[in-house]
Amino acid sequence: MGVSGCGKTTVGGLVARELGVPFLDGDSLHPVENVAKMAAGHPLTDEDRWPWLAIVGRELAAAGDSGMVLACSALRRTYRDAIREQAPDTIFLHLNGSKEVLAQRVGGRAGHFMPPALLDSQLATLEPLQEDERGVVVDIAAPVPEVVAAALKGIAAVAHSAEGAAGTRPRQFDVDLAAAPFNLDDDAVAWVEGTIGAMTLEEKIGQLFINHNNDYSPEYLDGVLENYHVGGMRYRPGPSAAVQEHIRYAQSKSRIPLLVASNPEMGGAGSCDDGTFVSTHLQAGSHPDKNIARQMGQVAGVETAALGCNWAFAPIVDIHYNWRNTVISTRSFGNTPEVVVERAKEYFDGISESPTACAMKHFPGDGMDERDQHVVTSYNTLPYEEWNRTYGHVYREMIAHGVQSIMAGHIGAPEVSRHFRPGLSDSEVLPATLSPELLQDLLRGELGFNGLVLTDASQMVGLTQAMKRKDLVPATIAAGCDMFLFFRNPAEDFQYMMDGYKSGLITEQRLHDALRRILGLKASLGLHRKSADELVPPAEALAVIGSAEHRAVAAGIADKTVTLVKDTAGNLPITPATHPRIRLYGISGGADFTRADPLAYLDVVKEELEAAGFQVHLFRTAEQREAAGEAGMNFMRVLSEEATGDYAEKYDAAFVFANVKGFAQEAAIRIKWSSPMAAEIPWYATEVPTVFVSLNQPNHLIDVPMVRTAIHAHAGTREAIRAAVEKIQGKSEFQGTFNENVFCGSFDTRL
Template sequence: MSSPIAAEPDRSLPVRGPASASRNAYGAQGQQFDVDLRAAPFDLDDDAVAWVESTITGMSLEEKIGQLFVNHNNDYSPEYLDGVLENFHVGGIRYRPGPSAAVQEHIRYAQSKSRIPLLVASNPEMGGAGSCDDGTFVSTHLQAGSHPDKSIARRMGQVAGVETAALGCNWAFAPIVDIHYNWRNTVISTRAFGNTPEVVVERAKEYFDGISESPTACAMKHFPGDGVDERDQHVVTSYNTLGFEEWNRTYGHVYREMIGHGVQSIMAGHIGAPELSRHFRPDTADADILPATLSPELLQDLLRGELGFNGLIVTDASQMVGLTQARKRRDLVPETIAAGCDMFLFFRNPAEDFRYMLDGYRTGVLTEQRLHDALRRILGLKASLGLHRTPADQLVPPVEALGVIGSEAHRAVAADIADKTVTLVKDTACNLPISPATHRRIRLYGISGGADFTRADPLAYLDTVKEELEAAGFEVHLFRTAGQRQAAGETGMNFMRIMAEEATDDYADKYDAAFVFANVKGFAQEAAIRIKWSTPLAAEIPWYATEVPTVFVSLNQPNHLIDVPMVRTAIHAHAASREAIRATIAKIQGTSAFQGTFNENVFCDSFDTRL
């Protein structure tokens, strides 16, 4: 991994050292930083503070415990919601995306059945697309950082805010403020604005300002910062291994700037930070390093104390193995709140987790002071959004508001951003332009990583690619793997037969050029992601790059050159959307100029990827 960190100027503010090495639930300094509801980011008036306090006073213990939880609604039925709200009194929900009309009605019912207004979260990392099936995909974070125009991030945030607010959402699990230092890290490879603190801060502020034009609070993520380790905390605990001074001038700089900019909440990642923990607890052994979600020295001493964050802290998803490998479930549930988190994201088993939290309170793991501080932050965030003074039947917009979702205006924004951000990474063979007039017959290959947790068809984008190529005037010859041909009813298919059919003598007689479109996904299922070919010695591997002009287009990951260095023309289109595919094909033909930019991660620290 290259090390861009040490060469950066020191942008840190003065750092206060730990006052003592005493250990307790509140961190090395033995201090809990209680909320000030009249200060940023809440800025509540007397009436709102009074609502917070009176609401807490009027709660039963079970209702107080329930407010700590954000449920993941896997079922839209009223019966399911009735059970969640009546039995567990949750403070917030996130839901499984679906058609916008169904999502909005689901949220409307949930708010109507909740005595205390709900925080309704979504993942609008790419515009409205993360919140409902018909939402507008605007751009990825990396895409928004891949052009000099910083307003791309603001426009992405604006669309995200308008579309999620129309659904009834009020809490965005975005922006992502991780820094993509390690090219092998694929959790944030497309979900980080870039590989420097400067571009991350600049674009995160733009996104925040854009989405804040709608009635939405943001939860930036993933503290203390992803992008150093190559592993995925969905499946294993990962670590930010920077020393305190390095972290302070990189990730710390990002968090200070965003906290000062007004971000209301922060998602703590299941990411350990050994050197940061030892800065506050010098004698911490390797075996005692915990993810941030369980580390009071990171949540209290660092985030609350050094960085001065007064807002709400929510855990990342509690089913992630980055958390669950650290403690028994019955212990970690209350310990996350005791350590300094204010809300617990997602039940594993609702009855069990609710009981674990209640038991943690009754046994003293979760103190009265910490519980009530968390409740004040939760209700304070709700009051800062005006939920406390909004009539229950107005917490969700009318059905007519859904007209903005996937609108022509928003798709025009997406098309403009796609045109600006399609990036030519290299064309060392001077293959471009390639047009129907010069290279009419195209051999088209599609590469995917298999279906991810969205269960979407991983090769569905190929139909769009083929349609757009044919609309441009190309004659497209689609390659199909042995498995695909066998599934279509052909017999005797195996990789050796496919290789023989892809003979070299007449390849250039049959095809004028080869296009490879890759849409490889898979984070949350693998510790790392690379291209996986369909079979041993697969015929789609670009052996043909020496036979005809070959263009490799990534529609997702930016790090594919490590696996296809033989390709001399590489393009990063960022997305499998029709807008991005259409813009890419226009640029391949030379009818539109490449405008996108890239960082050095695309070359994966290898000399041959640049050839």
């Protein structure tokens, strides 16, 4: 290895002759497009190099024990890693020389397609061998016979050292199906190996995919299963009966049992339309009773198992350090590793009472960056030592607790990556789904995770901005993921994965290790012992979904977790006797991709307030009034009518209920008012007692610091709304807790 002009061909040929092995010049393996590009004076990009490096590695691997010498520039650590991915026992001989010596040699070569002008580029790219790389460095300034002699001596020393250590060097990243979290017996291991042995190549490639089912028709499922042989699926939520029948049909058509995933982050809700919303993760971390998280997991397990699901994309083990981060603000148990570990274990234990495996997410950990990886790559910027103390602690604890799978996020970790790849440039930092150092060196190696790794949804821009689709699809598996979450275009993605295998990017070892983990997870759930008609419960099992018992659990949790963040003006309690006339305002983030009415919750709020005895006067925006048939409406007119001097004579108190949601459409979520200087902004907090109730996001005080009474009810469910109304009246005590994120780092939010 070395830059052009260092003598790779000359010295390599002589070393090969002395060792009695074949010699091959790696330049001869370049595709014609690469040769033409270099001849025109243009340096190669990494996109040009990866296929070439895979070929180089395969040539070395094909030599087997007999060995060979191959000349290849291999200037960067990542390039050498790509070669080692194919041929792990490669020894690198770096022919090192000064710029002056190299320039002289390049200039003296006629007919070579490497112009001298590209020497500076190569030297800038060169990353010397690192301590953990098997290799030899030889100075080329000496005469060629001395260079060859030094090379042979160094190679012999490295080879001898490797032979001495060979008996003690484990293949640390190969799956052990008999160990946790699979814990398979001999019969189950035999099923895994026998099933893999009987698969066609197309079936093997198909097992790597998890399909997102967008259609309930048999024709759709037939196409997915017959053409792409997927290993798992997640469906689009719908009525529980339709979802269950969909899963039943899919399992009946699959030769190998399917992993069927759901997203039960809040209980049974999110898995089907009529599932029980128990609590958010934040809600489950907002009371001293850790059993709340266990109850959430228990209901989630019972309801999703009734559907026929066997895999939960939960719990979420991100740590909410940055209050501006709204993608996990309600989806994290809290802002410390301790509370996250405690509640995640409880959730896991609860859901594990049902026949369900968990996929905790999102490795290497969200909550530092404020951005949402659905729309942009985000980063965990902690130094390695601090990451290890916080996020690393969470993952170690959960791995030891038995979690079966981990979802890798499209989240980069620059300093953690550089711990394993010193000198990694900013442009080389990739999201975890594409980072061997995070998935292999860290997750498999240091953290000792033996289970299955899957990607987060591959349509997220946090992944797709990293490289072309045809490259990233197989690159995720090559990097260390075992399953790929969701086709974008099934035919294209399937072919991209197949091409990645055929090009050598996905090695035979990596493919079979992934397959063992996939089938191992299925066997750990006992799927291999069941007939197709036993994989999904009968229709009667759906009676547990949204049951009165489960809704009672939700109501009890709501009562415990509705939280009084502040009441600095002493406004509470507010009752129909003391403040009968209520002006009610509703705030939402507007309609999102779910197409649900964003203000539908206000009907429930109004009903609950009126049932308590309040007279409710609902505020309507200019847009709402115009939609109702009023002419000449605009925000200035609404403001002039609303903000009048007799406001306190018309209303005794103002209640603002905010249910601001947003997901995968913006990098962060804040309140968006209906118009400039909107009439619903709490200007009236100086006129009458004003109570602000959030039914979702915990960070609204940054936008409404003027309110002196703020409540976090966590959810827009009837149970949560009813509990909040009761506590506003003083009928029950506030029991919920909160962390410092609610004040958003600003002094005025505390006033």
